[in-house]
Amino acid sequence: MFMKNAGRAVLALATMSLVACGGNEEMVDGEAPSFAGEELLTVQRGLTRADVDYRAWQWVNVGMPYCQAANGQWDSFCGYTCTRTGAANTAQWNPYRSDCSGLVSWAWGVAAPGWTTSTIFNDTNQTQRIGYWDIQMGDSITTNGHTMIFHGWNADGSARVFQERACGQRASDNNILFTKRADGSLYWPADGRTYWPTRKKVL
Template identity: 35%
Template sequence: MGDAVTAGFAAVPDALVALAGRLRAVAGEVWALRERVAAVDVAASRPLAPATFEVLRARLRDAVETLDRAERTGVDLADRLTESARAYAEVDTTAATRLQELVPAGPAPPPPPAASVRVAEPPFVLPEAFHGPVTIRPMGRGSGIARITSVVSGAAGAAGAAAPPDGSPTPDGEEIVARAKRWADLRLGYSMTGLHDGYRTDCSGLVSMAWGLPPPGLTTVTLPEVSHPIGKDDLRPGDILLDTAPGAAGHTLIFAGWADAAHTRYHAYEESASKGAHHDTIPYPYWSGHGTFRPYRLGT
């Protein structure tokens, strides 16, 4: 039974490595095409009119630059997939070992009998009021524990504002941006497994550090557990733009202010595979072709 439970654990990293290999092969084909375009004998077109000849040469230069970008993008994505595969392999090995320990050697025990309720037992009644700490445990990998103080009256309750798990006050926008800037000033390289001050040096690790969440940090999948979506017009420094896709497909970055009055571009801090921790000016909500991004704010 243990083998059946753990048989599929190697599938994800193997599939990512295979996809990375195919991407590198495609990148190689793109590079070969780029070399062919660059090697076109423009001199053969000299019988053309000078204006036509210049247009042709300019278009060939544009094609070479486009192919350059495509090749670099393919290789960069392949590197990110390979790194994700290594991270998944490490997690899956640990999980598979743990499952093997938990799977019983013999046949599965029979299910426990259904609990019976005495007819004369009175039903549970919510107390009129409760004062005291309530511990909320978010679900999901990498989740921390957020403690809030609440007052419940009858069936309806009013909860206080969420605070970081260590009891410190929630950082304001200026402090969040200042923390992100420190990583950008250090030019910390991108890694889904490497740590700096206890936090992963990937995009969600940067946000977790700046937001004051527990190390090693949440992921693009679990960050919504400690935040809530907001509107574009409500964005302020310290909020994030988030694509919640899992693994290397997801991404997030810290909003640091609008770059223009029309709110079409904004300043941001992010960790990326190609640039590491850095500051950039980005079109809202993010560069095209990189997924669906929504604004979120710390606090539930």
């Protein structure tokens, strides 16, 4: 189990910067948690890999609902008004889309509203593709149209990831058994797409 108190301790020591996932995503409104000021500072100074991992886990912990529009706004892709309530409704997350690339962008410390999956996957000025053998905590696993934050490899060879998956769902902590390919890419049989471990260049 990921330790919430340990993550917060790591967050207080933050020193580097990273980013998140999705396609047509947007942002939201709400009340800031007690540590909001500290976290915003870490975005400016840069985040460690442990910070990135913790920040992605935060969205899972609060059950951040998937949405490609700002809180209270109409999401034409999903066909409903975006509504974040409770712990998911915070000032620090207001400017971010809560789709897959929004999660990755928040985790990486990318300025709101965040990058799209196209930027994460294709913009070589911002990111670089790496082989699965080189992936580390805080990197993303990305394809055109979807992205997620990599936490680590499990004993059975599956990857533990944090992601926003689809309309009507919430941020989740998943174990995915990818097929590892010789070129360094990862094939997700259940999804039918090939993904690449992708790193934010400053990370």
